[in-house]
Amino acid sequence: MEEKEQEKNELLKQREEKLGKIIELGLPAYPNKFEWTQTVREIVNAYKMKSAEELEGQPVAVRVPGRIMLIRDMGKASFFHISDASERLQVYVRKELVPERDFKLLKLLDLGDHVGIAGTLFRTKTGELTVKVESLHFLAKSLLPLPEKFHGLADVELRHRRRYVDLAVNPDVKRIFETRCAIIKAIRRFLDQRGYVEVETPMLHPIPGGALARPFITHHNALDMDLYLRIAPELYLKRLIVGGFDRVYEVSRVFRNEGVSHMHNPEFTMLEFYEAYSCYTDLMALTEEMVTGIAQNVLGKTELKYGEELIPLDGPWPRMAYMEAIERFSGLTRNDLADEQKVLQEALRWGMSGAKTHSKALDYLFDRYVKPKLQRPTYVIDHPTSISPLSKQHPDNPAIVERFELWIGGMEIANGFSELNDPVEQLRRFEEQTKDRTAGDEEAHLVDLDYIRALRCGMPPTAGEGVGIDRLTMLLTDSENIREIILFPLLRPHEER
RNA sequence: GGGCCGUUAGCUCAACUGGCAGAGCAACUGACUCUUAAUCAGUAGGUUGUAGGUUCGAUUCCUACACGGCUCACCA
Numbered sequence: 001m002e003e004k005e006q007e008k009n010e011l012l013k014q015r016e017e018k019l020g021k022i023i024e025l026g027l028p029a030y031p032n033k034f035e036w037t038q039t040v041r042e043i044v045n046a047y048k049m050k051s052a053e054e055l056e057g058q059p060v061a062v063r064v065p066g067r068i069m070l071i072r073d074m075g076k077a078s079f080f081h082i083s084d085a086s087e088r089l090q091v092y093v094r095k096e097l098v099p100e101r102d103f104k105l106l107k108l109l110d111l112g113d114h115v116g117i118a119g120t121l122f123r124t125k126t127g128e129l130t131v132k133v134e135s136l137h138f139l140a141k142s143l144l145p146l147p148e149k150f151h152g153l154a155d156v157e158l159r160h161r162r163r164y165v166d167l168a169v170n171p172d173v174k175r176i177f178e179t180r181c182a183i184i185k186a187i188r189r190f191l192d193q194r195g196y197v198e199v200e201t202p203m204l205h206p207i208p209g210g211a212l213a214r215p216f217i218t219h220h221n222a223l224d225m226d227l228y229l230r231i232a233p234e235l236y237l238k239r240l241i242v243g244g245f246d247r248v249y250e251v252s253r254v255f256r257n258e259g260v261s262h263m264h265n266p267e268f269t270m271l272e273f274y275e276a277y278s279c280y281t282d283l284m285a286l287t288e289e290m291v292t293g294i295a296q297n298v299l300g301k302t303e304l305k306y307g308e309e310l311i312p313l314d315g316p317w318p319r320m321a322y323m324e325a326i327e328r329f330s331g332l333t334r335n336d337l338a339d340e341q342k343v344l345q346e347a348l349r350w351g352m353s354g355a356k357t358h359s360k361a362l363d364y365l366f367d368r369y370v371k372p373k374l375q376r377p378t379y380v381i382d383h384p385t386s387i388s389p390l391s392k393q394h395p396d397n398p399a400i401v402e403r404f405e406l407w408i409g410g411m412e413i414a415n416g417f418s419e420l421n422d423p424v425e426q427l428r429r430f431e432e433q434t435k436d437r438t439a440g441d442e443e444a445h446l447v448d449l450d451y452i453r454a455l456r457c458g459m460p461p462t463a464g465e466g467v468g469i470d471r472l473t474m475l476l477t478d479s480e481n482i483r484e485i486i487l488f489p490l491l492r493p494h495e496e497r
Numbered sequence: 498g499g500g501c502c503g504u505u506a507g508c509u510c511a512a513c514u515g516g517c518a519g520a521g522c523a524a525c526u527g528a529c530u531c532u533u534a535a536u537c538a539g540u541a542g543g544u545u546g547u548a549g550g551u552u553c554g555a556u557u558c559c560u561a562c563a564c565g566g567c568u569c570a571c572c573a
Contacts, residue, residue, distance in 0.1 A: 010542070011507060011524060070534080077530040094530060111523070124531050148508040148522050150534050155508085157565050169508095213572065258572040259498090268573075353570060412573060443572080468573055494564060 011145055018108045019141045025101055025108075027138050034116035034137050037063045040084040043121070044129065052123035060121040062131055064089065065139060067168060068113050070149055078106060079130075082117065085167055085174045090130040091117055102136040111149070112142025112168075160483055161491060179298055180473045180485055184251060186294045187271055187467075194286075196247040196273060201236035203229060203253070209451070210234030210390070212443040213256040216266075229255035232466065234390065235451045237274050238419060241462050242454045249273035251469065262481040263411070265470070265489050274419070274464040280402040283416045283463045284379055287406060288315050291377070291413070291472075298476055305478055306409040309375050319379040319404070326362065329369040337362065357436070359386040374407035381405075389429040389445050391417035409475050416465030423455035 023029050038046075043062055047055070066082025066089065076095040081088045095103050109115065116137035124130050147153040152169045159166040159173075166173050188198065206225070208215035210232030218227050233250050240248050251271045258264060275283070292313045295302050302313040320328075327334060336342045340358040347361040350368050362384065370380070381404045385393055391401035403417035420426050430447040437444035473485040483489040 014524065072532050072535050073529090074532065074535080075529045077532085079532045079535085081533090090533080092531075096530080124533090126531075126533070128531095128533075130531090145507050145523060148534095150522065151509045153508070155504095155565090157504095158508095160565095211573085254573090256572065259570085261572085262567085264572060270573085351570070415573080466573085471573070492564065 012143055015110055015141060015143045015145075018110065019143070022105060022108050022138055022141070025104055027101075027105065029141070031137075031139060034065050034139055035063060036065045036116060037061075040064055040066050040082060040089045041087045043089055043131075044087040047121055047129055050121075050129075052127070055121050055123060061119075062121060063116065063118045064131065065114065065116045067142075068109060068111055068115060069146075069169070071109070071111065080109075082115065083168075083171075086171055086178075088171075090124070090128050091119075091133055092124070092130050093133045093136065098133055098136060102133075105136055105138055109138075110142060110145070112144075112146040114139035114142075156483075157491070160489055161494065163487055176473075176477045176479065176485060177487060179477050180469075182298045183294055183473055183476060184469065186297045187251065187290070187469075190290050190293060191247075191249050191273060194247065196249050196275075197245055199237070199240060199245070199248050199250055200252070201233045201240075201250060205230050207446050207448050209446060209448050210236075211254075211256075212387075212389075212445060214258060214442050216255050216257045231256050232270065233272050234464065234466070235448055237272055238459060238462065238464065239451070239454045241274050241276050241419075242457050242459045246276040246460075247274070260490060262483070263471075265482050265486050267490070268482075268486070269469040271467040271469055272464065274462055276460045276462045278463040279418045279461065280381075280404055280416055280463050283465050284317075284319070284381075284404055284406075287414055287416070287465065287467075288317055288377075291406075291408075294472075295476060304409070304475060306375075306475055307478070307480060309409060311376055311409055313377055313408075315377075317377040317379055317406075319381050321382045322366070322380055322384065322400075323362075323382075325370045325380055326366050329373055330365055332365075357386070359384050363387055371407070372410050375409055377406065377408045379404045379406055385429075386432070388417065389433050390420055390426075392420045392422075393425075411471045411475065412468070413471050413475065414465055414467045416463065419459070419462040419464050421455055421459040421462065423452050426455055427452050 019029055043064060047060065064082070066084055068080055069083045069088060070081040072079040078093045080091050082091055093103070093106055116139055117131050117133055118135045118137070119131040119133040122130055122132050147165065147169055153159055153162075153166055159170075192198070204218070204220070204227040206227060208228040208231050210230075211234065213231045215228040215231050218229060219225070220227055232254055233252065237248055237250060249271060251269065253267050254270050255267050257266065260266065292302050292315065295304065295313055304311040304313065323334070323337060326332070326337060332342075332346065343358055343361045343365065344356070347356070347364040350364065352361060352364045356364070374380070382394065382400045383391070383403045385391070385399055385401050388401045388403050391403045393401050401417060404415075405412050406414040420429070430445060430452075433445040434447060437446070470482055470485055473479070474482060477485060479485050
């Protein structure tokens with residue numbers, strides 16, 4: 001059994017032997033520190049435009065760490081590339097130019113090893129920016145080989161299971177996550193400038209609320225109580241509005257115990273923000289400014305390429321009432337849509353499963369007919385009250401609410417509304433939801449009596465909004481699968497071999 | 498959860514109708530002091546996802562299972 005293991009890991013054994021020889025050279029196996037002055041990316045950015053003559057006239061000394069990605073050994077001289085997972089830099093080692101021990105070290109290096117390079121910049125005769133090495137420093141060994149230098153790691157499953165390898169060999173992957181970071185930073189900057197306060201509210205909820213979704217259940221031992229991983233921070237943020245934080249936001253993880261797909265990961269990141277003394281039209285204007293601002297900031301332009309589509313973000317973004325949108329794209333008349341039987345039939349014809357209510361069936365038709373058409377930024381507004389238990393009704397029509405969804409590239413990017421602040425009406429809505437739940441709708445909202453108490457204390461007129469950071473990132477990085485923009489997406493565990 | 502497709506060397510992929518499991522890269526040995534996926538000569542590397550079945554013989558056909566991709570259903 002053990003012999004078999006050893007045979008299996010021949011590549012591992014070879015590299016362990018090389019590490020042994022490196023130790024024999026008197027070098028530490030895992031040194032603590034390399035004093036560096038520049039990163040690979042800094043060097044490439046700063047000197048990529050400098051000519052050979054400029055580099056020769058004013059020699060640039062560098063000390064740069066990196067991982068070996070490619071070796072071209074020619075006996076008494078050797079070229080290799082080091083990488084910081086963003087950029088690559090060529091390095092040239094010549095036997096007569098480095099200490100004897102460094103040259104011996106060179107022969108013991110493998111693809112994937114971390115090294116520190118000290119030397120000066122020059123250009124080879126083919127024009128590539130290169131470091132002429134004066135000393136070579138061993139930093140850490142890669143005992144397992146990196147994937148092939150040309151194709152890299154292509155297997156999607158392995159890329160996501162072993163993100164560390166994916167990142168190391170595929171520079172575009174690191175770029176996507178840098179863009180994700182830039183998006184979140186731009187959002188914070190945008191809201192901070194407008195007087196928003198960033199807050200943190202509980203992730204462990206005694207009553208899950210703020211969205212229509214099934215929660216994850218967990219348990220607190222000392223208190224012996226079940227808790228739910230939050231499905232939305234909404235109800236806590238509005239409690240803060242009651243308390244006098246007029247503008248709050250939270251960027252954080254929410255958890256929904258639903259299916260997994262190219263658009264859904266069980267944990268994902270939401271921005272939610274609430275602003276007192278505003279209504280939903282104010283937030284539509286704000287969102288337009290924020291999203292175009294982020295695109296400008298992150299991409300340097302306001303036109304997106306998403307899959308086959310070219311999507312200009314220029315405003316003003318059209319607003320389309322929910323019922324009118326269904327009418328327009330389904331070809332059904334207003335009277336048809338008012339007829340519960342007709343709507344149910346139409347939805348079942350499309351493949352809706354199980355018994356559903358009139359409004360659920362309408363929403364189904366919306367997904368089927370309208371959603372794919374909403375490539376350019378569009379606000380769908382004024383949803384039915386029955387599917388919006390936390391939104392405020394129109395003053396002149398209680399059947400619909402002051403709500404909007406922002407659709408771009410066929411994806412729902414944001415959802416906002418004027419917040420319902422009437423505790424009596426809110427309790428009535430919760431009780432409606434309870435009926436749905438009794439009828440078998442596991443996603444229906446639960447009654448949160450403490451939230452009702454908060455509303456009774458008086459919440460000012462307020463508008464609030466949630467933005468799916470993952471979807472926004474997909475849009476801005478032209479990613480079709482949510483797993484491309486989540487570092488460690490949920491996967492079934494796989495037996496290690 | 499349903500349907501379709503996939504899983505072969507460390508990585509990327511071949512293998513016709515069932516007939517000795519192959520290449521490139523990586524690795525190893527050697528040559529090479531400006532290379533660009535360096536080149537040249539040689540070597541080694543496999544329980545073909547797992548478990549059964551059919552067959553003289555299975556990477557190939559059948560069944561089940563595991564994991565993944567696409568898609569449909571539900572959700573953001």
